Amino acid sequence: MVQPDQQDQPGRSYGGRSKAERAAERRERLVAATITLLGTLGEARTTMTAVCAEAGLTERYFYESFRGRDEALTAALGAVSTEIADAALAAVRASDGSPQDRVRAALGAVVDVLSTTPAKGRVLTRESSANAALRERRQALVGWFADVVATQSSSLFGDQAWSGARAGHHAMVFVAGYAELVGSWLDGDVALDRDQVVDLGADLLAAVVRRPT
């Protein structure tokens, strides 16, 4: 009956890990499981039960990290998104060639992540709008990616590039359109090799974001 007042108690360690560490690790396993299922079986079959089974955890721990299925799905999409954004920005920083070279480096990093882990590719390019909650998140992500692309293009291409709202709109078309192309390419429906997909994206970005000469 008496509930020990443990609101702020850090909990005790278990298996050498603190309560917060264990919870974080479980959440990570659940997100990874969600990405795997979402990218292979698709949204409809990515049920809470299936995610728990894939992660080797039970339903109770699902609710420890997420309020419901939608939260896990959007968390998975978010994780993939931040991963490829980080990869792209890191590649830009690591490259020191021409603007086009740096664009190719960024797109190459994106394409490589998505193709070496097909599940992530499917999550980002196909299943990202399979659900009302996912669609809402996807829209925000497209806008955000477009901003990143516009900003980076502006700093890479300098005076040759637009800035402002118009550049953002063009960048949005590029982001959504290129995602579609990469999705088809991952499905094997586009007869190009890796470098050609990257070059195509770089050419298109230049055509779309640059000021007409």
Add this chain to the structure above:
Amino acid sequence: MVQPDQQDQPGRSYGGRSKAERAAERRERLVAATITLLGTLGEARTTMTAVCAEAGLTERYFYESFRGRDEALTAALGAVSTEIADAALAAVRASDGSPQDRVRAALGAVVDVLSTTPAKGRVLTRESSANAALRERRQALVGWFADVVATQSSSLFGDQAWSGARAGHHAMVFVAGYAELVGSWLDGDVALDRDQVVDLGADLLAAVVRRPT
């Protein structure tokens, strides 16, 4: 017990209409109801029961026209797609200005259909990938639209335009990207007026499909 052999019988008229006419009219009502619900409530709430209620028909007639919910959903998407494709091609034929003018006429027709009937806009730009069956259909449609765009661009811009697979890939990026932009615009998330959206599309199409000079 005895089943009269009525395999090829045309059925009898009812309400002045033949069996085939009645069935076709019911199917049309069901497709229209599906478009309405899909474009307003979204895919998840577009249940078979809801579609029947919206169409003023009962479940039995649903199965007369469709094998299941997915078939009705894809039929709705197909109906919207052919409508805007027809509108775009008719606008190109009716226009006799410059290539850019004719492109604007085509895009204007598309934008007008989607904005005067918001449900159709949502079906095409948002809900078109809300479901595995819809996604499959959408992919085919994007490829088909891209072919149409590439073919038309080639004949409109002549030597200035690519042709072949490369043009198809660029057109695919344009189709999917512009769909995303129009979707956001329909949602009120893009601060442009109707003509600006059309001009933006025309500029992008020219930039994307034309040979670099």
Add this chain to the structure above:
DNA sequence: GACATCTGACAGGGACGTCTGTCAGTTTTG
């Protein structure tokens, strides 16, 4: 070593949608 906490397995209620079947009433044909 006793007690509290954590963990994993699993059962089952509740909600929702699909799909089939029945039945009474209406319209057409012979």
Add this chain to the structure above:
DNA sequence: CAAAACTGACAGACGTCCCTGTCAGATGTC
């Protein structure tokens, strides 16, 4: 007018998933 076809309303079985709750066993702390 009678028989046959058509129509609309509705009930209910079936399956699936979400979510809660219980219980035994493992792992900590005191």
